[in-house]
Amino acid sequence: MNVMxxxxxxxxxxxxxxxxxRDRFVVNDLISQCGERRLLIEPYSTPLFEGFDKETVADSxxxxxxxxxxxxxxxxxxxxxxxxxxxxxxxxxxxxxxPADLYFDIDLSKGWKRILVTDFAGYxxxxxxxxxxxx
Amino acid sequence: xxAEQSKLVLIWPILLLLCVLTAGCDVMxxxxxxxxxxxxxxxxxxxxxxxxVELNGNEPLFTDEQKTTKAFEQYSELDRLGRCGSAYAxxxxxxxxxEERGSIGQIKPTGWHTVKYDFVDGKxxxxxxxxxxxxxxxxxANEKNLITGTRYMNVEGMLPxxxxxxxxxxxxxxxxxxxxTPIYEGENLVASGVEMEALSVEDNGEGVCFHVYxxxxxxxxxxxxxxxxxxxxxxxxxxSEDTLEEYVLNTSSRKFHLPTCTSVNSIKEENKEIxxxxxxxxxxxxxxPCKNCNP
Numbered sequence: 001m002n003v004m005x006x007x008x009x010x011x012x013x014x015x016x017x018x019x020x021x022r023d024r025f026v027v028n029d030l031i032s033q034c035g036e037r038r039l040l041i042e043p044y045s046t047p048l049f050e051g052f053d054k055e056t057v058a059d060s061x062x063x064x065x066x067x068x069x070x071x072x073x074x075x076x077x078x079x080x081x082x083x084x085x086x087x088x089x090x091x092x093x094x095x096x097x098x099p100a101d102l103y104f105d106i107d108l109s110k111g112w113k114r115i116l117v118t119d120f121a122g123y124x125x126x127x128x129x130x131x132x133x134x135x
Numbered sequence: 136x137x138a139e140q141s142k143l144v145l146i147w148p149i150l151l152l153l154c155v156l157t158a159g160c161d162v163m164x165x166x167x168x169x170x171x172x173x174x175x176x177x178x179x180x181x182x183x184x185x186x187x188v189e190l191n192g193n194e195p196l197f198t199d200e201q202k203t204t205k206a207f208e209q210y211s212e213l214d215r216l217g218r219c220g221s222a223y224a225x226x227x228x229x230x231x232x233x234e235e236r237g238s239i240g241q242i243k244p245t246g247w248h249t250v251k252y253d254f255v256d257g258k259x260x261x262x263x264x265x266x267x268x269x270x271x272x273x274x275x276a277n278e279k280n281l282i283t284g285t286r287y288m289n290v291e292g293m294l295p296x297x298x299x300x301x302x303x304x305x306x307x308x309x310x311x312x313x314x315x316t317p318i319y320e321g322e323n324l325v326a327s328g329v330e331m332e333a334l335s336v337e338d339n340g341e342g343v344c345f346h347v348y349x350x351x352x353x354x355x356x357x358x359x360x361x362x363x364x365x366x367x368x369x370x371x372x373x374x375s376e377d378t379l380e381e382y383v384l385n386t387s388s389r390k391f392h393l394p395t396c397t398s399v400n401s402i403k404e405e406n407k408e409i410x411x412x413x414x415x416x417x418x419x420x421x422x423x424p425c426k427n428c429n430p
Contacts, residue, residue: 015299016193016344018342018343020299021298021302097294098299099187099299100295123306124306
């Protein structure tokens with residue numbers, strides 16, 4: 001499966017059970033990245049996709065239930081338990097530091113190859129960096 | 136005093152409403168911030184290695200009556216010692232800066248000293264630290280909004296929270312109740328830390344919700360909060376003695392070890408150095424403790 005995450009400069013993901021930040025241009029990009037394939041999210045993420053032309057599958061156990069071709073947008077949990085299922089990780093970096101108490105639990109410098117890095121302007125963030133990693 | 140404060144808290148929403156109705160203004164600026172319940176420093180754990188700690192389960196103490204989508208900002212009058220009090224705002228797009236920040240060097244908050252340490256980011260120990268960050272309300276050289284704060288508190292402690300609020304507001308056009316309260320011990324001129332609270336209004340905290348205490352500390356520096364004077368944590372104060380410890384340094388990896396650490400045997404002789412002194416001084420010089428022996 002394919003995993004998509006948003007990270008701050010310290011690989012933080014969330015603070016006090018809430019996402020660190022959001023940006024509609026990031027949502028737009030990850031929907032494009034997903035294409036026609038299924039986009040799985042946790043129920044918490046549902047409001048983020050309201051108003052976008054993409055059907056999402058909200059499931060509290062979405063990582064366990066994802067198929068190999070699915071895209072999973074992960075905001076508030078580690079992905080290490082399903083590491084063996086992951087073939088691609090797409091990272092959106094905020095290029096900011098936010099408070100964090102949940103951090104990304106994969107070291108992308110070990111066993112992962114970055115095949116794309118590109119910057120684009122967000123709606124509320126000056127610069128978003130998108131990176132794609134494969135094994 | 137407490138009763139008077141309670142009354143003020145109760146009548147504040149009414150005053151707020153009257154101001155809106157009579158002045159017809161979209162943005163309000165006030166000079167008297169509602170004081171939250173005073174945080175006791177005895178409720179805050181001693182500073183260790185995190186720039187902040189959560190308070191009250193990270194839930195802010197705003198009341199339902201305080202939840203408004205009308206932007207405003209209020210700053211407490213300076214007290215008799217010239218110290219800032221609570222700064223309180225409902226942050227919205229309408230308050231955010233539209234031009235670059237100007238100079239604030241003319242403001243000298245209580246306890247201010249211009250002092251440099253080589254190991255401090257940017258060298259200067261103290262920053263003129265906005266209680267409510269410029270990026271949130273465009274309030275710049277306001278003496279009621281600037282305290283003497285360490286670089287560490289400003290950048291590592293407060294800035295991430297300001298970033299979170301600013302970016303949320305820009306993205307959603309929502310409002311965030313935001314209160315920053317400097318906490319002083321007795322008549323100290325430098326705050327021990329600041330209490331920060333925030334709650335997004337339109338979604339009732341789903342977007343932004345935090346309540347933290349940020350330490351006004353700087354690793355490697357000992358601060359006299361009464362006056363703002365400071366010294367390297369390793370330098371002895373007039374009434375104390377240095378604690379001397381023995382460590383083995385790896386001058387190449389910049390790690391230090393206990394003499395009994397098994398890693399010591401693998402350090403090349405040319406990189407090995409015996410050190411007698413304090414741990415704080417080593418840390419201030421950029422050495423990190425070995426993760427095996429945890430000296």
